[in-house]
Amino acid sequence: MSLSLRGPRVPLLPSIRFIKDCPGFFRECAQRYGDPFVVQLPPGYVAVTGDPEGLREIFSADPEIFEPLSRLPLEPVVGTHSMLLISGERHKRERRLLMPAFHGERMRAYGALMQQISARVTEGLRPGAPLVALQLTQAISLEIIIRAVFGVEEPERVRRFSEVITAYSDSYTPLIALVAPMRRSFGGRGPWARFQAHAQALDGLLTGQLERRGAEGQPREDILSLLLSTKDEAGQPLTERELKDELLTLLIAGHETTAIGMAWALYWLHRTPEAKQRLEEELAALGPRPEPEALVRLPYLAAVCDEALRLYPVVALASRKLRAPFTLRGHTLPVGMGLMASVTLAHSNPATYPEPERFRPERFLERKFSPFEYLPFGGGARRCLGAAFALYEMKVVLGSLLSAHRFSLAHELPIRAVRRHVTMAPEDGVPMRYEGAVQGASVAA
Ligand code: HEM
Numbered sequence: 001m002s003l004s005l006r007g008p009r010v011p012l013l014p015s016i017r018f019i020k021d022c023p024g025f026f027r028e029c030a031q032r033y034g035d036p037f038v039v040q041l042p043p044g045y046v047a048v049t050g051d052p053e054g055l056r057e058i059f060s061a062d063p064e065i066f067e068p069l070s071r072l073p074l075e076p077v078v079g080t081h082s083m084l085l086i087s088g089e090r091h092k093r094e095r096r097l098l099m100p101a102f103h104g105e106r107m108r109a110y111g112a113l114m115q116q117i118s119a120r121v122t123e124g125l126r127p128g129a130p131l132v133a134l135q136l137t138q139a140i141s142l143e144i145i146i147r148a149v150f151g152v153e154e155p156e157r158v159r160r161f162s163e164v165i166t167a168y169s170d171s172y173t174p175l176i177a178l179v180a181p182m183r184r185s186f187g188g189r190g191p192w193a194r195f196q197a198h199a200q201a202l203d204g205l206l207t208g209q210l211e212r213r214g215a216e217g218q219p220r221e222d223i224l225s226l227l228l229s230t231k232d233e234a235g236q237p238l239t240e241r242e243l244k245d246e247l248l249t250l251l252i253a254g255h256e257t258t259a260i261g262m263a264w265a266l267y268w269l270h271r272t273p274e275a276k277q278r279l280e281e282e283l284a285a286l287g288p289r290p291e292p293e294a295l296v297r298l299p300y301l302a303a304v305c306d307e308a309l310r311l312y313p314v315v316a317l318a319s320r321k322l323r324a325p326f327t328l329r330g331h332t333l334p335v336g337m338g339l340m341a342s343v344t345l346a347h348s349n350p351a352t353y354p355e356p357e358r359f360r361p362e363r364f365l366e367r368k369f370s371p372f373e374y375l376p377f378g379g380g381a382r383r384c385l386g387a388a389f390a391l392y393e394m395k396v397v398l399g400s401l402l403s404a405h406r407f408s409l410a411h412e413l414p415i416r417a418v419r420r421h422v423t424m425a426p427e428d429g430v431p432m433r434y435e436g437a438v439q440g441a442s443v444a445a
Helices: 012-033 052-060 088-102 104-122 133-149 155-171 174-178 190-216 223-229 240-271 273-284 292-296 299-311 343-347 387-404
Strands: 037-041 044-049 130-132 317-322 326-328 331-333 338-342 405-409 417-420 423-426 431-437
Touching: 012 037, 012 044, 012 343, 012 417, 044 052, 052 326, 052 338, 088 104, 088 223, 088 240, 088 387, 104 133, 104 292, 104 387, 130 133, 133 155, 133 223, 133 240, 133 387, 133 423, 155 190, 155 240, 174 190, 190 223, 190 240, 223 240, 240 273, 240 299, 240 387, 240 405, 240 423, 273 299, 273 387, 292 387, 299 387, 317 343, 338 343, 387 405
Parallel strands: 044 338
Antiparallel strands: 037 044, 130 431, 317 338, 326 331, 405 431, 417 423
16 A cells, blocks of 8 residues: 555554554654554554644544444444444434433433442442452442443342343453454354353343333433434334444443543542542532532542543544545545544643643643543544543542542552553552541442
């Protein structure tokens, strides 16, 4: 392929570096070849940029010229009808249908639930007990999705959903996610057969939930109710398969990402005593039982969440494939070529963020960043649909946890970000210790 962009010429090495350490690899490439640069990855040639002007060009372009870069890693786990995998008119229609469920106003309905779940999950903790921050935040965010999105209420059924979803996610190993020939059953055994068994169990639970809703007839406040009641311009509702695939998409896109963001925030706060103290003072001013609506209005808590998502972006890149030729920073790119908006490159640009490696939430109070400088949720017509939900959840959960409890880090060693499916998570999940309840603070479970 003749391209005016520069990049590493060896084909295999970039794929290995990309899988092992995408942020580090992209930083080296940008230093060596300039931004944008080109790399050859499993889906083919991909142009990468983290430069605000390059990102502006991508996110402001006509969305019709893009489609998802690759179906391979996500299709089995989110389904063929997932919004993550469709493009053009269908994608636009599906987004329009789902959008009202994630509107800022709707979040209020979920605040009390998020707070209750945070209180219940921390109930059994005893002072001195070890815990892993990511396990704690994952337990919270999974239950939030099961209840706020799927609308499951009875504790026994919430537990069943939780077990089946955890087995489903864990059984989707990198081998079957990235190597298509491994997607076959070896006489009913092997990783694909295991994943299929868990997928069937989850499908059964979803069918049961849809049937229950059908029998009730009464709309509720959860996202499933909204999905069931939405119709397109022709008055058509989503089909059962479309509904299930969108529920799986919200589950996969929504629960681990938010849990990782919260675990990083806990990590950075406990490594940066002045930030932790400032947040504790802000929370203490709300009294012992802060309301969710009061928590989401706190400026420093919001800045802590923004800075945690900046420093170690949970999703390191937003990718597209070209359906029409496209010009990126003066370089003409052909149909079929991939594009990657590198969140990590944008977020570590010292011209935008002085001392980019420092956790300094104040930077978000001192100035506003454009959507081409700060993009933890991607951008343009495919910007994360759950961004408002995720930020609301991060603020309510972290605010509730830190109003009521004290934690400390189990060790002082720096923690690396490692790839976990398509996300970048703290390597050991952030081991911590529970120090005890804050005097006088309580959040009703
Ligand atoms: C901190 C948490 C989260 C992060 C960092 C995150 C990040 C992202 C990113 C980077 C994208 C791709 C955007 C692009 O291609 O430009 C995305 C897409 C998406 N996210 Fe999130 N996300 C988070 C939480 C959530 C939640 C809570 C939900 C829903 C419950 C959700 C639902 C979605 C959906 C449906 C898409 C596909 C949008 C489309 O293709 O039109 N995400 N997310």
